[in-house]
Amino acid sequence: MDTFLQQLVNGLTAGSVYAVVALGYTMVYGIIQLINFAHGEVVMIGAMVAFTVINALAPGGLPPLVVVLVGTACAIPVCMLVGYSMERLAYRPLRGAPRLAPLITAIGVSILLQHLAMLVWSRNVLAFPQIIQNTTYTLAGASITSVQIAIIAVCIALMGGLALLVYRTQLGTAMRATAQNPHVAGLMGVDVNRVIAATFVIGAALGAVAGVLYGTYYGVAQYTMGSILGLKAFSAAVLGGIGNIPGAMLGGVLLGLVEALGAGYIGDLSDLCAYGWIADLMGEQCDGGHFILFGSNYQDVFAFLVLIVVLVFRPSGLLGERVGDRA
Amino acid sequence: MKFPAKVWIGTALVAATLIALPFALAYAGTAWVRIANFAILYILLALGLNIVVGFAGLLDLGYIAFYAVGAYAYALLASPHFDLHLPFWVILPIGAALAAFFGLLLGAPTLKLRGDYLAIVTLGFGEIVRIFLNNLSRPVNITNGPQGVAGIDPFRIDGFDFAQYQTLLGLQFSGPIKYYYLLLAVVIAVIVINLRLQNSRIGRAWEAIREDEIAASAMGINTRNVKLLAFAMGASFGGLAGGMFSAMQAFISPESFVLVESIMVVSMVVLGGMGNVWGVILGALLLSFVPEILRWTVEPLQDALFGRQLIDPEVIRMLIFGLALVLVMLFRPAGLLPSAVRKRELMGQAA
DSSP states (O other): OHHHHHHHHHHHHHHHHHHHHHHHHHHHHHHHOOOOTTHHHHHHHHHHHHHHHHHHHGGGTOOHHHHHHHHHHHHHHHHHHHHHHHIIIIIGGGTTSOTHHHHHHHHHHHHHHHHHHHHHHOSSOEEOOTTSOOOEEEETTEEEEHHHHHHHHHHHHHHHHHHHHHHHSHHHHHHHHHHHOHHHHHHTTOOHHHHHHHHHHHHHHHHHHHHHHHHHHHSEEOTTHHHHHHHHHHHHHHHHOTTOHHHHHHHHHHHHHHHHHHHHHHHHHTBGGGSHHHHHHHGGGGTTOOOBSSOGGGHHHHHHHHHHHHHHHSTTOSSOOOOOSOO | OOOOHHHHHHHHHHHHHHHHHHHHHHHHOHHHHHHHHHHHHHHHHHHHHHIIIIISOOOOSOTHHHHHHHHHHHHHHEETTTTEEOOHHHHHHHHHHHHHHHHHHHHGGGTTOOHHHHHHHHHHHHHHHHHHHHHTTSSSOSSOGGGOEEOOOOOEETTEETTSOEEETTEEEOHHHHHHHHHHHHHHHHHHHHHHHHTSHHHHHHHHHHHOHHHHHHTTOOHHHHHHHHHHHHHHHHHHHHHHHHHHHSEEOGGGGOHHHHHHHHHHHHHHOTTOHHHHHHHHHHHHHHHHHHHHHHHHHHHHHHSSOOSOHHHHHHHHHHHHHHHHHHHOTTOSSOOHHHHHHHHHHHO
16 A cells, blocks of 8 residues: 555656646647657757756755746747747748648757757766755655655646636637638638647746756756656647646646556566465475566666557547548 | 669669678677667568558557567477477478467558547557556466466577577677578568569558548448458568567567557657568668667766766667657658658648
8 A cells, every 4th residue: 555655656757747747748739640759859958057056046045936936937938939939930930731741840940959958067977966855745655755746746737727728818728729720710810820829838838847846856957858758748748638638737747647656566566476376386496586677777668658558548639529420 | 664773783782781790780789780680670670660660550559469470479489388399490481370360350440530530549559469468367377477488499400500609601699680581581571562563453452441431432442352362461571570589589578569669660660660671671670670779878988078877878878769769750751761742642631
């Protein structure tokens, strides 16, 4: 039971970060049907900028919370600028081009950003300075740290804020209209180009915060961190139904939970010696020992396995609309 | 069909160039012959992926998994790892068949998925295969994990060893040069197969599915079988290329089969011109040679300009590469040599 609760807490933390990153993918996809492969790199740049600022301010003796907030506040505009420029330079000229063309520019942008980051910050890992007093609380056998609580709280706030923006404001209405039909939205007086740019900028800002949270949780940031995080978040977005905002949130949290629980249990579940009849078959190999088929290093398999299984039964994701079969 | 003299002369010139090429490259250094060999391997991969992406319109982002399957099949059956040393003409078909089987394994559950959902599932599949290769060293050592498999047998026919240096007819044949001719023969066969496929009944069925799946099935095309066939055929080319990669390198590890490689092959297909065999070949040649040429020019250039290495050459290489991907797509969104159908579509849109 302890393992279960503990992995639940860990999964929830990682999952809420995935959810926030997934929002960046899903918003862009919903509006222009583009897999923005470079979004993971935006998240990485957010983390790197914030870590640089935090490391510079850390010896100053300011309260840790202020340091982290200032770092995040510096990362957000940088990421927004990156998000805006990539939409403007690499994606906007390709609207109406064959579908795979913007995918390749997205890959190109991703390579560019990753290596620019390497140029600026070198290959070294940036560490999070020891400034936060990380208190650990025990909750029914599972421990949860104050950082974890903060991460989950910030993510919930971000998701709530985004939901308000999308469903309650004029910009949000314009975004939803553009997602449904850009041409008609344009006829109704929506400045489609501005709305799309705004979507990229908002997604990038969310990504910046997510980058800081992710980096803070694991204590390190590096120029390669964007790819695997982006991949997981993108899977989360697809899991929930890409283009669907609540779906991305659900998918992210679910992916985090599956991953954590999977990593926590797979070793025990695939221990052949734990099953009586197999243990008998294996004979002396099992005498008091273990024969573990899959260890926790298979953690990353779960995310993708669940994704595949879900998509086989629900081809448009958990909350995705069933699209009619048409060309 | 009658071919005019021009075509014959052109073909003869191309053939002469291709035959003489490795010796010219060897003059610049054996490394360049190896690079040429890798370029041919990439052409094989890109042509295989072109069947899935270009002909049938199914975006596959995990294609490198089939390359890995072929490579590991060869490595495990012809190396000291299991102490098996089967001859290559036995293993290559096994590798290709195994890859085709994996293609079906991936294709069968994903038949209903469309567009980007398919893309992410294939991507996940590629990652799963890589993670398994990385971890299948415990509790039973099958793949030897991250250390990879070493000492893989080269191609060998009755004493004729492809890895050894040899003098034939007064010409010096190094290992890479021998592989070059073998790869050239294979790639020409594959090109012919691809060109023939394109206008065959199956090729047209793929094209119909790519353009409109519902209409295609209404025309009596068994979309399920035809799609599975695309996956299996594409995968088998990947498996074949993988086996040859294994033999040439004599060492493989999961490092060679990462996501970036899949993305690279997709870029080759799209950049060159999806669905057009010559475009895909051009894309593969460009993307395998340009980074190498940059590798050899960026360093001396910096030395000449600044007198020292101002910026890590590797970084510059990748920056230029990323920029090139973006720029080519911005100016030629249908690829460098678009297929006839795509060209028509774009013209239609512009009008």
